[in-house]
Amino acid sequence: MEEKLRAVLVIGGGIAGIQAALDLGDMGIKVHLVEKKPSIGGRMAQLDKTFPTNDCSICILAPKLADCFRHSNITLHTLSEVKEVTGQMGDFSVKLHKYARFVNEEKCVNCGECAAKCPVKVPDEFDMGLRKREVIYPYYLQGVPAVMTIDRENCLYLTRGVCRICEKFCTREAIDFEQKDTDVMLNVGAIIAATGFDPYDPSGIPQYGYKRYRNVILSLECERLMCASGPTGGHLLRPSDNKPAEKIAFVQCVGSRDFKNNRYCSSVCCMHATKEAMLAYEHDHKVKSCIFYMDLRAAGKGFQEYVARGEQEYNISYIRGRVAKITEDHDENPIVWYEETQSSKTNKMTADLAVLATSLMPRKDVKELAKVLGVELDEYNFFKTDPLNPLDTTRPGIFVCGCCREPTDIPESVAQASGAAERAAETVMR
């Protein structure tokens, strides 16, 4: 009994959940790391570089993914969702729903033969829909576990009873259409929620023209375009004509600090935009970036220096003024209309590409999870916490870290994760 309860459930396999799981595992505590997607890695895996050091994101993340996978105290549950939680601090019963992968994880060696033959093409979620993928696919190249997954929504065999081509080409006989979803019961002493964020959908601000103008993109889309493993092989090519973007307008606070949308500050976007502008310049010294901001919030370790470097060395102009609207000219160049607050004059700027810094919002299904966990959310649907117990939710024994708590950058998420791990450890080791 004692042994059994020295276990913690971590919900969310992004950088926060991974860090919490590793810390707990290293303390000798059993961890069940649950991830809804086919692989762990989360949003950080989608980033090209991280601020303020411009480290390659996947390069610093991948060792942690591998550690999680190999750790004797960590059990990974990918393609899984938490459906039910009963009991109390120190003794929770958790029902996990594990979706069938239709690929045998033991047999699959991720060779990709099946994907090369799969005839169905659907938009790739990891690449923000900028590329098409097959229906049997690796969630992303460095994903862990490194196995293929069949997307049940689009598989022609699972939806219409035809095809089975992948099965015929798999020399490892890893394809298993007989796999069924299963429910797994776990017994844990504490729970950590680390479910991360979804970007705000800017079609709620039609004057910015997202989806209407091809050269208006999201910052996460920009990130994928700049990433070497992304849809353009790391070239920042604008969507309309695949030509290199040389003048880039970064529009800040899209959906953030906005009374019609989210009133809160998303906290990472000022730095995120600076980073993307720097990377664009590193890729191509002809690039000129303008960042349109309300207040430049560089309140982190090394952040103010990072912004100064951007201005001095990376050809970035910071323009204080909220963008009123975006239009486009005959060549599909976005035109950014704004008010310069210093002179109170309205002005416009034509760019090759406009990048919207959309706000970080709780995951779309966070309300259901909160209900399952029996915890309260705040007015924006982030997990409710208390200033002096910032990692405790409203239910004893359930802790929280990362972007599902509030918009948080990577160093802060990692720090919170270690804190939440420690809080959980206290509970189960008592």
Next chain:
Amino acid sequence: MEEIKTFKDLTREVVEKGICGKCGGCLSFCSAGELNALEMDKNDQPRYINEDKCLKCGICYLICPQTDTLNMELHEKFGWKPPIGDYQRITSAQTTDKEVKKICTDGGVVTSLLLYLLDRNLINGALVSKKTGRFARKAIIARKPEELIEAAGSTFSESLHLEELGGKYTTYTPILSTVKSLEKKYLRDIAVVGTPCQINAIRKMQCLGVLPAHLIKYTIGLFCIENFSFDDIARERLEKKLDVNLEDVVKLNIKDDFIITLTKGVTIHVPLEEVHEVARPACFACHDFSNEYADISVGGLGSPDGYTTTLIRTKVGATVYDEALRKGYIQERTFEDAEESRLEKTKMLAKIVSFSRRKKMRAKERLSELAGGEAIGGKA
């Protein structure tokens, strides 16, 4: 689970019955997926190259325009309604490009829409068919406006006409089998101009999400009553019957009847019934005259010379048409007043409906004949 229907069933139910439209859909899928079990024989009918290579995936069966498994799904997806499918608007339009106007035989709307799409970078290629000899046609991908105009000039405009009558001057171009080679050339988005059976196969492929149809972003459909196979025997018969030398033909068209323009500038009108014997038998089993699933359907029927009757069907089609109009690639026929406009449009529509009914009726009869009196596959 039911047994999966495979190419064997397709051969039995479609090819051997003589209702294969030679659209090339099955082959394009099989080759694009590098499964390579199929080929076109010398009559452009699909057959096994190597039966052992067939994985019996059953996809070729589903995407064939002559099978009906996906028909209901297509109907729903496109909001199909009788008698000619869904559409937003009908117009009569023509190109504004002098060069296109000079060489095209109808309104040149297709060429101009494609030029617009290429100019605006909305596609990086258009799949059209080009005449390569007096009696040979080939599907090509025009990637530059010049290539498109060149195709329009020498052959493409004719092809429009011929396809509009459903015809290819000679053999039908299995356009879809060309799509298979597209992806390797890094094409992202393409537009396809095709007959109803070709567009039907593309739409079925898109229903399943299978390659190579994922590259196809825009479909421009041609009105089609039937295609003609001008093999030597048929040509001889037709020449004898109409008392013309087909070598002298400069233009074929179908509007209300079969229109042959000869080099001497002589135009002969022939009732459609008289040319049925050279029509491809498959066309008699086809229900679709007005290209019911295309983004935009076009043809000469109902418009005065120099204009193209244009049915704008989908939202995608409407955006392309409206933008091409706004940017001056095409212009619409002007009418005296709203009353005349309404009257003319009603007339155009009535003609399309009448041809559609005729084709549907004919298909129904043909299919029931083939089934020995019982109704079979390919519901209207």
